[in-house]
Amino acid sequence: MTTPRELDLTTISPTRLWVPKHVMITRAAADLPHTAEIIRRCERAGVDDIRVLSGNALTSLRGATERETYASAKNTLAVVVAPPSALKPQPIPPSADWRIDLARGCPAHCQYCYLAGSLQGPPVTRVYANIDDVLDGIRTSAGRGSVTRGTLERGDEGTTFELSCYTDPLGIESVTGSLAAAITRVGAGDFGSDVQLRFTTKFDDVGELVGLDHSGRTRIRFSVNAAEVADRFEGGTARMPARLAALRAVATAGYRVGLTIAPVMPVPGWREQYGALLDDVAAAVAGIEDLDLTAEIITHRFTPASKEVLLGWYPRTKLEMDEDLRSQKRSKFGGVKYVYPKQTMKEMREWFTEELDRRLPAARLLYWT
Template sequence: MMPEPTMTQLTLGAPEPAPVRHTTSLLDVRRIYAEPAAAASERGRQVLSRWPDAEVVEVASHWQIPELHGDEANVARWVRIKTEALVLGVKKSLTARPNGRSSDFIAPSTANGCAMACAYCYVPRRKGYSNPITVFTNIEQICGYLTRHVGRQGLKAEPSQTDPHAWVYDIGESSDCSLDATVSDNVRDLVDTFRALPTAKASFATKYVNRDLLGWEPQGRTRIRFSLMPEDVSRVVDIRTSKVSERIAAIDDFVAAGYEVHVNLSPVIVKDAWLDEWRTLLRQLADGTSAASQAQLAAEVIFLTHNDRLHEVNLGWHPKAEELLWRPDLQQPKRSESGGLNVRYRTGEKGRYVAQLLELIEQETPWLRVRYAF
């Protein structure tokens, strides 16, 4: 039996050709932290070949990289880490968790973290601080698991708000799949897998327009949820994302390419004149989409939940965002299961905010079905 290649051999040996895909200014990878098994895999070699000049650092676990996770000194390097670092790991626990809101199930992650830097994102709370993209390289196992899990569900007996007929699997809970697709073929493999599963759909939310996905022929088995909020607010809190106007402009093209397209109206941030700003956004959505797109659009409405630990982190790199996100005059605290302190709009007041936005949606975009709002 041939011995496993060493990390040095993997770095210096002839890499596999990288597939041609969309390039992004969000990534200028200088260092790749890799579990040995991940680096040695076919998908790992594909990612390494994308950045042949990057330094490769062997790590025992993608969860335990002190240079990236849990070091408060990293706050000042928040965006730089997201730009220059990448992690390769193996997803060890394969489970599809029941959901019921965005999807019926949360699929096992094929990536974790993001090169974008939305100030309200909950993902950094899990690993701590910058949390750049981690690519899980055992994609064949993940796709095989999902195929078997879908098969065990059988036909969907009753319609639900997630979908009237198909079991919906969120494939992007901890990352942005549109951006992940610029790093590896994991997302394309998932879209290909669900194309062949007539009783299920993949689903993911995105703030990044990647037009490479238009050539993938999903045949209605993948739902993309473009996240939208008023443009002026987005400029402050949606850091390094595609412009909201660009996301709206992409909807018709993705519908024509065979995707089911929904919108996430989230997070809804309450501030002065917030309803006027949402009215403007809804009119932009109406003016920027065709009748065919509007006929199949649906929305999720999610009001902001923030966290005291993320608040402290943001104060170290982007305090302007906290002027919108951290509003003790409007919010109430609730202790989370992990021991942190979450804040959300006060009970009673939040119900009023939700009702006001739903009324506005009915006035401006009566064709836009709201799947759920909270």
């Protein structure tokens, strides 16, 4: 990948935009101000089927088969009101102090989907129309936390809030505007000067974001991976060169940025493939002044529940989910995850730690898991 000498931030054109075929608006969400913005964006994108429901239940979501249900759900945006249970920020180590959700559900087609098994029902993307209530969680939790707040390693980040780990907020931004609203309000200091937003994306639609007054209070992290993993398993997302071009664009616009290298898989030639990825990232950020770049590395894992859901969504997947090739990792609540064997994890961790420092010294590794 070559590094552009000059970047015209006014002409950024995304390679991947999600436009839903169906938009369903619940009765409770219909008259909220942010719903009007969502409708405006959807109409601008050419969505013809925008319906206000008579109630608050999302019905008629299931097809005759699991595949039909999946396909229909992935083409549907539901505008709903976040329930009280979703308005209380939750701790989310090791990423951030707290998690707040702008939406739940994702339009991408990643065959290892992190949401499989954790969301109930068909995978419809639900965006929250009561955005003021959602963002108010920043106010109530600012100044508290144990992951970044008050720590020696990450204390300069202040109180951190992970935006929507149950969706890709940039992937739906063109039809919601929720991300721009959050970044603008935090940048304006509505919740104080010592807070920071952060989110991860596999998309590249950053044209609107580069013009926002973010005041350095948002870190945009791009999910990146080896070519074989990204090309085979990350359907419906921006390709890797486009993500790296977007990384450069937002870094040039003064955003704090990051890499979420995930999910790491020991595919054949993984050292060469991930080495090429790190070299491409280094080229993408070369020459950027005051670069603030972090890295978070997450290996692939699955649960019995997520495996069942993923095989229903992607029955012909080539994703390795063989319990006999994995080690069990139990949570404090008794849940089971299947991770790579100890020796494999050790080899990958040592390699990434060394090569990240050698090939991309500007990046600060936050954690490996």
